[in-house]
Amino acid sequence: MTGVTVRLEGLVKHFGRVQALKGIDLTLTPGELVAFLGPSGCGKTTTLLLIAGIYKATAGQIFFDDRRIDHLHPRDRDIGMVFQSYALYPHLTMFENIAFPLRLQRVPKAEVKRKVEQTAELLGISEQLLRRPALVSGGQQQRAALARALVKEPRVLLLDEPLSNLDALIRLSARAEIRRLQKELGITSILVTHDQSEALAMADRVAVFSVGEVEQFATPEELYKAPATTFVAGFVGFPPMNLFEGRFNGAFEAKGLKIPLSPGHPGGKGYLGIRPEDIRFDGEIAARVLLVEVLGKDSLLTLEAAGHILKAMSLEGMQVAIGDELLLNFPVEKLHLFDAEGKRIQRQAS
């Protein structure tokens, strides 16, 4: 099993008057796991179903390696898919569910048995094979769905929020397990999720979707360090980045705030962003504490400065109470600058 290159070119999908996808361009390298991350209704599932061949694209093309596949029936695309609902066949046993794709290919009985048992073993559900899906736990159903997707040794694996129905603990172990399997098998995979920690933890690269569009396609590290747009900046990272709307002229000015910048940036309207964890408390921006939320070791502070509400993380050993006055420092090298359209302004070499 070796993965293929998956290339989406200008994918557009309309449902009647609803424009679900406005033009998606993405290229996945072989064996890569890419996460589709975005808010509800932004077109993640639609993109998956286009790749799977359930939907027909309004415009655009899909390639596996150099072969165009968007006119093919789903069965000729060689994909495995796990649905958010798992979509196990309720009338079949777990064994028959996993065997289903093989039965359709008329694989000999003995081989079906061997492959199903092997896949079930791999996923740790050998004991449950004779039961109906309704009688096993959610985690076991999820594994059966994954087994059904993997048993036919697909070239591309599509996972639509496979973990969202699991409880927090199982979710963590399932993450690791899926990632390990995917690496081992080397299948090019797409994982749809709206849980950013899942995307950042599992994926080689993440495609951040806003409504019908990909805002940024980059490694988790890049997304965090250099968000391409204010949308990504506000979506990735927890708690999300503080964003201020204002104007650049030597410094950044937003009503009542003046934040010094390093020299060499354009003027005009734009946005300034800083992550809560990058704010320090040794500067001259006066702020008042509105709320303190304890998050284990440190606390998340909600602050008010010159009418702006912002978040900051407390430092270790710092004693803060509601109503305290703090003096904030926004370190120049930690600032993210965006133009009036919300696009990132590359920091000038200095």
Next chain:
Amino acid sequence: MRRYAAPLLFLLPATILIVLFFLIPVVTTVFLSLTDISTVTFKNPSWVGLQNYRDLLVDPFIPKIFYNTGRYVGLTLLFNVGMGLVLALLTSLIPERHGDNFRTLWLVPRIMPPVVYVFVWQGLLARAPFGIISDLTGINQGWINSSPWTTIILANGFVGASFGMLIFTSAIRAIPRDLFYAAAVDGASTWQTVRRVVLPLLRWPILFVTVYQTLSLLTSFEYILLLTDGGPGLFKTTVWSLHAYKLALSNYFGNIEFGLGAAMATFLVVIGVIVSLVYMRVFNFRELVSEPKIEVN
């Protein structure tokens, strides 16, 4: 006793209905079947034990009528359920709007009064120049008389199929969309999806429609009455319920034999119960009934 108070309370409404509309009529019928009650003896019927049943057994036409009933129920049922299934599947596969329109159209005969509906069939099948089929084919004959069974089965079947069609359509719609997607991704063609996913999931509605239709066909005779009146010829298309109706409620000789009719009806109830039990066996009823969702004790 207290332990069962709640379950008994929950069962009460259904029990009352069953007693009122099933048990009491059945008991009354069985009771009547053991008497010689008729128009003549209406004031003082006498107890005759199993005499009515003995009379039925020796009636030379009863085997023929029994056979007719089996044939009528069996063939109409096949047409009904099969056609209902085919219609439901086809109208679910085409775009929803067209499917809905088609189904509505198919319901028209069901909302027509049976007499009007039979008029339509007679209009189709009469001799030229009145009968459309005779006009179109150039074969001028009374089609109802020349093929009475086909006419009866089709006339019943076209109406009956709409029932299955509605039940199956709603059952198909209730299947989660993801299952169809999963089947496609797993490599199933449309036909394979129907055979391996949809039909197995329709087992319960198919059982329901089959049982329901069998029972209603066993007791229905209005189209036969109106189309052929049990003819042409001696008992050619007379079925059990029609015969019972004639004996019990509309006798040529004016002496309406309630007792004998009741015996026939009792027989029909027994057949109905047996057939239902057989179906439940065949469809593995126990497995279809899901575990209770709440526990009352």
